[in-house]
Amino acid sequence: MRADLSPLIAATTQWLTRAYPACGGALASALCEVQARQAVTVAAWLRYPTVMDAALVGMAGPGGSARLDWISGTDTDGTGSPTGTDGTDAWRSWVDEVVASWAAALLTDPELAALAVAGLHGGDHTTGVPMEFRRLISPDTRDREAAALLRHPDLLAPVAELHGTQLTALLGPGQALIA
Structure with a gap:
């Protein structure tokens, strides 16, 4: 069984950076990707906190990007054709x-991000792994400029609101984050 969330993290990061691309050149693109990857990693570790959870999603699959593509308006390839029809978008299933x-x-919420990162300590994914999510929880000016679209609350609101109440409930006071 696969207990590694890396395919899910890579695909979800790629989706975010394609839907909300970097503003600038190669450095901006790299900074934007790092921020997206850190956010996705924290979210994935919270969503699948145990090795067993990770193994189960590895077997069943996470569901794909179809609804996200539709909500964000990225459900076509730029020519009006649906994404994934030519076989090059198989990653979207992860x-x-x-x-x-x-x-x-x-x-889009630095306080929520800091709370989420704090909630990871002691979980299956963080055992023996140095955790550093600085670009997520305290981005500098260059990070913010590079990821202007990726961090824009109005642009991300339709996606964040899909399951945001679950995250808020999970991170709320008195909740056990990691079993």
Whole structure:
């Protein structure tokens, strides 16, 4: 069984950075991707907190990006054709809608992001792994400029609102984040 969330994290990060691309050149693109990957990683670790949870999503699959594509307006390839019809978008099947929604919420709310990162300590995914999510929880000016679209609350609102109440409930006072 696969207990690794890396395919889900990679696909969901790719979806976010394609839907909300970087503003600038190669450095901006890299900074935007790092921020998206950190948000998606935190969201995925919260969504699938145990090795067993990760293994189960690895077997069943996360569901894909169809609804996210429709909501964000990225459901066509630029020519008016639906995405994925030519076989080049198979990665989209590994996008997790809940993880993308939670990541969008984390990217637009620094307090929620800090709370989420704090909630990861002691979980299956963080054992023996140094955690550093600085670009997510305290981005500098260059990070913010690079990810202007990715961190824009109005642009991400439709995605963040999909499952944002679940994340808020999970991170709320008195909740056990990691079993």
